[in-house]
Amino acid sequence: MPTVTSADGTTIAYERTGDGPPLILVDGAMCHRAAGPMRPLAALLRDAFTVHLYDRRGRGESSDTRPYAVAREVEDLQALIARAGGEAYVYGISSGAALALATAAADPGITGLALYEPPFLADAGSRTEAYTERLHELLDAGRRGDAVALFMTHVGIPEQVIAGIRSQPGWATLEAIAPTLAYDDEILTDAPHLASAITVPALILAGGASPHGLQQAAKATADALPTAEHRTLDGQTHDVAPEALAPVLTEFFSSLAQ
Incomplete structure (x- = not known):
C-alpha cells in the first residue's frame, strides 16, 4: 500500500491504477477506498487515466492529526497531486466535491475539476445549525453510533432503514470513522x-432523480464558477452509478487534453 505524508505529518494511504493523465478521486462522507463508490469507478476510468483514490484523513488506512482544519485536508489532497506529478484532474462527490473545490482554489496543480452534487444547500439554515450542534455533542460524549445515525437522519434516510443498518456487522466500521x-x-x-x-x-453534475435541493445546489455551484459547465444525469440519484458517471468524466477530462 503506497502512502504519502501530508504537511502536518498525517499518513495518507492511496492506490493507483491505469495509464494516462493523472486523475484523483475524492470520496464523500462515511466512505473510503474499501467502502464506497471509488474503486468501481476507478475500474471504469483506468483505461483513459492513471487513477488515484485515497483514504481521507481519519478513514480507512490513513492516519489523523488533531486539531482538524479544512486547510489540513486541502494539504492532504495537495500531497496526492504532488505525488501524481504536480498536476492532476480531480473528481469529488458530495462533501468530497466541497474539498476538491477548496483545493482547486488553493492549488494551481488541479487542471480540471468535476464535482457531483456538492451539497451547499441554500435553504438549510437552522436545520444545519442544529445538526452541527448535536453532532458535536454526540461525538464529544463518545456516542459514535448515535452520531452516525444522526447523519443518516440528516441526509434523509428513514429511521427504520437506519435501525436495520445499525444491526449489521458493518456498523462498527461506520462508528470507527464517525x-x-x-x-x-x-x-x-x-x-x-x-x-x-x-x-x-x-x-x-447532478442526478435527475436526486432531491430538488441537491440539484439546485449543483446548479448554483456551476453558476458561481466562472468556467463551469452544468449537466444533469438522467435517472441518477446522489448514489450515482459508476456506469453512468464514468463516460461523462472520461469525455470531459479527455477533452481538456486535446
Whole structure:
C-alpha cells in the first residue's frame, strides 16, 4: 500500500491504477477506498487515466492529526497531486466535491475539476445549525453510533432503514470513522465562497432523480464558477452509478487534453 505524508505529518494511504493523465478521486462522507463508490469507478476510468483514490484523513488506512482544519485536508489532497506529478484532474462527490473545490482554489496543480452534487444547500439554515450542534455533542460524549445515525437522519434516510443498518456487522466500521462527520460538516461551511476564485475548466453534475435541493445546489455551484459547465444525469440519484458517471468524466477530462 503506497502512502504519502501530508504537511502536518498525517499518513495518507492511496492506490493507483491505469495509464494516462493523472486523475484523483475524492470520496464523500462515511466512505473510503474499501467502502464506497471509488474503486468501481476507478475500474471504469483506468483505461483513459492513471487513477488515484485515497483514504481521507481519519478513514480507512490513513492516519489523523488533531486539531482538524479544512486547510489540513486541502494539504492532504495537495500531497496526492504532488505525488501524481504536480498536476492532476480531480473528481469529488458530495462533501468530497466541497474539498476538491477548496483545493482547486488553493492549488494551481488541479487542471480540471468535476464535482457531483456538492451539497451547499441554500435553504438549510437552522436545520444545519442544529445538526452541527448535536453532532458535536454526540461525538464529544463518545456516542459514535448515535452520531452516525444522526447523519443518516440528516441526509434523509428513514429511521427504520437506519435501525436495520445499525444491526449489521458493518456498523462498527461506520462508528470507527464517525469523527470525520464533523470534518465534512466543516468543509461544507468553509468552501462555498471560494468558487468565484476558481478558473480551471469545471464540470458540475447532478442526478435527475436526486432531491430538488441537491440539484439546485449543483446548479448554483456551476453558476458561481466562472468556467463551469452544468449537466444533469438522467435517472441518477446522489448514489450515482459508476456506469453512468464514468463516460461523462472520461469525455470531459479527455477533452481538456486535446
